[in-house]
Amino acid sequence: MVAGIPLKRAGRPEEIADAIVFAASGKASFITGQIINVNGGKTAS
Amino acid sequence: MTDLVSRTALVTGASRGIGRATARELAAAGARVIVHYGNAAKEAESLVAEIRAAGGQVDAVGADLSAPDGAHKLVAEVRKLVGDRLDILVANAGIATEASIEDQTVEEFDRMFAVNVRAPFFLVQQLLPLLRDGSSVVLMSSLAARASVGLLPAYAATKGAIDTLVKHFAALLGPRGIRVNAVAPGVIDTDMSSFVRSNEGRDYTLGIQALQRIGHPDDIAGVVTFLASDAARWVTGDTIQAGGGSKI
Numbered sequence: 001m002v003a004g005i006p007l008k009r010a011g012r013p014e015e016i017a018d019a020i021v022f023a024a025s026g027k028a029s030f031i032t033g034q035i036i037n038v039n040g041g042k043t044a045s
Numbered sequence: 046m047t048d049l050v051s052r053t054a055l056v057t058g059a060s061r062g063i064g065r066a067t068a069r070e071l072a073a074a075g076a077r078v079i080v081h082y083g084n085a086a087k088e089a090e091s092l093v094a095e096i097r098a099a100g101g102q103v104d105a106v107g108a109d110l111s112a113p114d115g116a117h118k119l120v121a122e123v124r125k126l127v128g129d130r131l132d133i134l135v136a137n138a139g140i141a142t143e144a145s146i147e148d149q150t151v152e153e154f155d156r157m158f159a160v161n162v163r164a165p166f167f168l169v170q171q172l173l174p175l176l177r178d179g180s181s182v183v184l185m186s187s188l189a190a191r192a193s194v195g196l197l198p199a200y201a202a203t204k205g206a207i208d209t210l211v212k213h214f215a216a217l218l219g220p221r222g223i224r225v226n227a228v229a230p231g232v233i234d235t236d237m238s239s240f241v242r243s244n245e246g247r248d249y250t251l252g253i254q255a256l257q258r259i260g261h262p263d264d265i266a267g268v269v270t271f272l273a274s275d276a277a278r279w280v281t282g283d284t285i286q287a288g289g290g291s292k293i
Contacts, residue, residue: 006219006281015279022276027047027267030231030260033293037283041219044212044282 006041047274050075053127054273057110057119057168058138060085062235063185065092066262067135067269072101074270076133079123080105083138110138111159116167124175131175133273134182136165141200141237154199161203162210169214169225178222181273184211186229186284192292194232194253195240204229208284215282224281226272231288233260255290264289 002008019038022028037043054071058064060082069092072078078096080103082089089105096103104126108119123131139161142153165184176182189197190204207227214225232238232250240246241259251257268287271277 006216007222007224007279008220011279018276018278019280022271025267027271028287029267030256030264030287030289031268031285032255032290034286034290036280036285038279040279041215041224041282045216045219 004042004045005039006045009040011038011040047074047270047276049133049270049274052076052132053079053130054133054135055079055081055123055131055172056135056137057081057164058083060088060092062237063230063233063262063265064135064137066266067137068092068103069096070263070266070270071133071135071273072096072103073099074274076273077102077127079103079126081119081138082107083109083111110164111140111156113159113163116164117171120168120171123172127175129175130177131172132177132180134168134172134176134180135185135269135273136168136183137185137269138164139185139203139237141197143196144199145196146198149199157200157203158206161200162206165207166210176218176221176223179275179278180223181277182214182218182223182225183269183272184225184227186211186227188229188231188286188288188291190229190284194292211284212282219281224272224277226277226280226282227284228265228268228272229284229286229288230265231260231286231291233262233265235262253291254288255293258289260287260289
């Protein structure tokens with residue numbers, strides 16, 4: 001299953017949560033209307 | 046608060062604009078930052094003084110990234126400062142000149158590709174021995190890579206190349222635990238996008254954008270800092286659009 005994932009492992013729920021927290025935070029102040037891919041690079045490979 | 050204590054970071058093109066804001070934010074998060082500049086030594090030194098006054102760890106290094114061996118020379122200087130380990134590369138340095146198809150000169154075309162594409166490529170190559178499991182590389186893309194904004198076909202092509210490199214670098218370096226991403230800013234109030242300081246430029250920018258305000262370098266620095274941190278440890282091979290909802 002991990003063969004097509006550049007980081008060569010499965011993701012963890014906390015890793016998605018961290019990206020959600022970022023999207024909800026002030027650090028994402030200029031991001032809207034976007035989808036952030038959080039998948040270990042699967043969509044890039 | 047992002048914790049980058051005990052991490053080392055190199056930010057290219059950090060004397061002004063987005064690079065400066067990014068270096069400041071990485072340092073505030075605890076990283077030791079190497080500030081690269083091309084020509085603006087004085088501005089880089091003022092940033093160094095500012096970060097040190099705030100209790101941060103920082104050094105400045107000058108290098109001409111338009112030269113074929115610019116990345117190699119910069120990495121040699123960085124190694125003298127940080128030794129054999131670097132955790133974060135922010136390849137931010139870039140140049141842009143507007144030109145129509147008819148008016149584009151070969152010299153300026155080549156210079157943009159040298160600084161915006163060749164330098165980041167060879168920075169990554171030369172830094173590979175220093176980048177460890179958990180390292181993060183952040184490249185700088187642009188809204189122009191996916192939409193025909195401004196009169197910037199050659200510049201836009203350099204940023205399209207960055208979006209491509211991100212995918213290939215991420216796939217090739219993933220097994221080593223190195224993440225590679227890019228941020229694609231929309232129009233940000235910097236010297237590079239000074240047209241936005243005119244009424245006409247401001248109207249154009251807001252006309253293509255959802256948030257209805259001009260972006261600030263800090264808007265991008267926050268995204269870069271996220272990508273540089275462990276909070277983004279499952280994000281790689283992506284270009285994050287940070288344009289206030291431009292051209293959506």
